[in-house]
Amino acid sequence: MEKRKLRDLIGTKLMLVITIFIAFLFFLILFTLLTGSFFIIEDQSITELLFSSNWRPRSGEFGLLGVIIGTIIVTSIAMIIAVPISLLTSVYIVEYAPKKVRQVIRPFIDVLAGVPSVVYGLCAFIVFVPLIRDFVAPFFGEFNSSGFSLFTASLILSIMVFPIIISLCIESFNAIPIELKEASLSVGATKWETVKKVIFRASGPGVLSAILLGFGRAFGETIAVSMVIGNQEKIPSSLFNQGQTLASIIAQNYVDVMSLPRLQSALIFVALILFIVVLIFNMLGFLILRKARARWNY
Amino acid sequence: MELLNRRLLEEKIFAILMICSILIVVGSLILIFTVIVFNGASSISLEMLTQTSSPRFYLGKGGGGILNAIIGSLLLALPATAVAFLIGISIALFLQRDFTHPTISNFIRLCLDILWGVPSIVYGIFCMTIMIGIGMSTSLLFGIIALTLLEIPIITRSIDESIKMTPLGLKESAYSLGSTKFETAIKVVRRQALPGIVAGVLLGLGRGIGDAASILLTVGDSNFIPDSLYDSTAALPTMILNLLSMPDPNVQSKAYAVAFILLIIVLIISIASRSLIKKSTKYVIK
Numbered sequence: 001m002e003k004r005k006l007r008d009l010i011g012t013k014l015m016l017v018i019t020i021f022i023a024f025l026f027f028l029i030l031f032t033l034l035t036g037s038f039f040i041i042e043d044q045s046i047t048e049l050l051f052s053s054n055w056r057p058r059s060g061e062f063g064l065l066g067v068i069i070g071t072i073i074v075t076s077i078a079m080i081i082a083v084p085i086s087l088l089t090s091v092y093i094v095e096y097a098p099k100k101v102r103q104v105i106r107p108f109i110d111v112l113a114g115v116p117s118v119v120y121g122l123c124a125f126i127v128f129v130p131l132i133r134d135f136v137a138p139f140f141g142e143f144n145s146s147g148f149s150l151f152t153a154s155l156i157l158s159i160m161v162f163p164i165i166i167s168l169c170i171e172s173f174n175a176i177p178i179e180l181k182e183a184s185l186s187v188g189a190t191k192w193e194t195v196k197k198v199i200f201r202a203s204g205p206g207v208l209s210a211i212l213l214g215f216g217r218a219f220g221e222t223i224a225v226s227m228v229i230g231n232q233e234k235i236p237s238s239l240f241n242q243g244q245t246l247a248s249i250i251a252q253n254y255v256d257v258m259s260l261p262r263l264q265s266a267l268i269f270v271a272l273i274l275f276i277v278v279l280i281f282n283m284l285g286f287l288i289l290r291k292a293r294a295r296w297n298y
Numbered sequence: 299m300e301l302l303n304r305r306l307l308e309e310k311i312f313a314i315l316m317i318c319s320i321l322i323v324v325g326s327l328i329l330i331f332t333v334i335v336f337n338g339a340s341s342i343s344l345e346m347l348t349q350t351s352s353p354r355f356y357l358g359k360g361g362g363g364i365l366n367a368i369i370g371s372l373l374l375a376l377p378a379t380a381v382a383f384l385i386g387i388s389i390a391l392f393l394q395r396d397f398t399h400p401t402i403s404n405f406i407r408l409c410l411d412i413l414w415g416v417p418s419i420v421y422g423i424f425c426m427t428i429m430i431g432i433g434m435s436t437s438l439l440f441g442i443i444a445l446t447l448l449e450i451p452i453i454t455r456s457i458d459e460s461i462k463m464t465p466l467g468l469k470e471s472a473y474s475l476g477s478t479k480f481e482t483a484i485k486v487v488r489r490q491a492l493p494g495i496v497a498g499v500l501l502g503l504g505r506g507i508g509d510a511a512s513i514l515l516t517v518g519d520s521n522f523i524p525d526s527l528y529d530s531t532a533a534l535p536t537m538i539l540n541l542l543s544m545p546d547p548n549v550q551s552k553a554y555a556v557a558f559i560l561l562i563i564v565l566i567i568s569i570a571s572r573s574l575i576k577k578s579t580k581y582v583i584k
Binding site for chain 1: 305306308309312313315316317318319320322323324326327329330333334337385388389391392393397398405406408409410411412413414415416417418419420421422423424426427428430431435436447450454478479480481483484501504505507508509510511514515535538539542553554557560561564565567568572
């Protein structure tokens with residue numbers, strides 16, 4: 001009897017400690033990144049880091065403006081491509097597709113979600129880079145594009161966020177009570193009108209949080225982007241120019257990071273920006289999703 | 299009549315748009331697979347799978363292989379998954395109402411959800427900062443730590459979701475027989491959560507084996523199979539990056555072969571998880 005009670009006590013306390021560790025991991029990461037980037041913030045002011053576009057690690061200049069603009073452009077274009085396509089796909093899967101198609105497509109999307117990002121990057125390297133260089137960029141009047149460009153990175157990012165947005169959207173579409181749809185259909189609305197006016201409205205928070213989570217993924221994606229974006233820290237002048245994003249600049253400098261303490265601190269600062277931005281967007285996403293879940297009970 | 303036609307036209311246009319978008323999604327998956335399989339299968343050889351790499355391998359002068367990267371990847375992902383599983387199942391069991399107040403457990407779930415969304419490069423930088431802070435160099439150990447942190451939220455949330463499905467009556471009957479909270483959690487609830495455990499562990503393993511960003515800064519590179527936890531090691535995803543950065547196109551094509559192997563591993567994990575989840579669901583009491 002004593003032995004069982006002791007085991008209960010030890011087991012429970014152990015679980016408690018591990019759980020506290022995870023709750024604190026979050027603050028530990030924040031704290032570590034803050035202390036790590038302290039060196040560079042002290043060395044150059046935050047405004048200089050954020051609003052100067054001179055990135056010259058060897059002469060000690062770490063202006064991130066070009067990189068930040070590159071990140072915003074790449075992420076927003078990726079989302080502009082990905083959101084309508086994934087929304088329409090999930091509507092099709094939930095409302096239109098015959099049962100057989102549905103059963104085939106779901107595993108497809110799961111597999112798409114599990115493909116490592118380096119494989120996506122390699123694919124973009126093999127297919128998209130020549131495609132952009134030889135066809136797309138000349139079509140838009142850019143004849144000097146090397147194919148490594150902001151647009152290439154956006155394309156592969158949009159493919160990478162498809163599965164996230166689609167699976168979350170499907171989940172929230174499925175949670176809508178069937179009576180809502182029936183009511184709309186019975187007063188003579190077409191299927192699409194039902195989708196537009198009932199389903200999108202009822203699952204609005206779910207869809208919004210799916211988009212926010214997809215955004216977080218696109219924003220923080222490192223490897224695939226760094227393989228095709230061309231790695232130039234200047235302010236990009238065109239979509240078909242080379243650029244850099246916050247995440248890919250870290251991957252780009254991974255060789256030098258051990259030997260240059262200032263660069264190291266600057267990259268920790270970049271990681272801090274990534275962490276905080278993703279934190280804000282994910283927090284928003286999850287709070288919205290929680291509200292939606294409470295409303296429709298899923 | 300005019301109006302009806304317009305509405306039907308809208309219906310048709312959107313039906314076509316939907317078909318287009320689903321073709322884009324499925325097409326992109328097929329594109330990725332065909333590109334990697336065609337390019338990879340043509341440059342793969344048995345020699346590559348059975349030898350470790352060497353400087354000559356990176357220069358394209360024949361010889362050498364990727365055995366050290368395959369083993370390195372397994373040595374990184376398997377221990378990381380094991381540790382993440384142990385941590386994950388403890389947290390998931392502890393989040394039950396029996397142990398924790400729902401307000402607190404919801405806060406911890408929020409933390410886990412946010413950690414899930416943190417980009418893996420941030421985990422990489424975090425581990426690198428700690429590694430440099432305590433004066434160590436790139437090693438297998440810190441790669442494992444980075445991957446563990448990456449996998450914990452994935453595994454925990456998956457187990458947590460399936461624990462939530464446990465019928466209350468089942469726990470109550472265990473309690474009424476006099477078992478302690480810990481015994482109920484370990485012997486009854488864990489069994490109920492088996493499908494979630496399988497799904498979470500395999501999802502985490504797949505994510506861990508394919509993730510490059512978190513290990514890029516922490517494991518370094520080496521041409522040998524690591525002897526101890528403190529050795530640097532090669533891994534499949536980082537090897538793809540290294541091979542791709544070489545100027546010789548023949549060497550670059552070896553990256554396709556490595557990606558092919560990585561894709562096969564991930565696919566095997568994904569298929570295994572489907573069938574294992576199905577099998578383990580049989581033993582769940584509803």
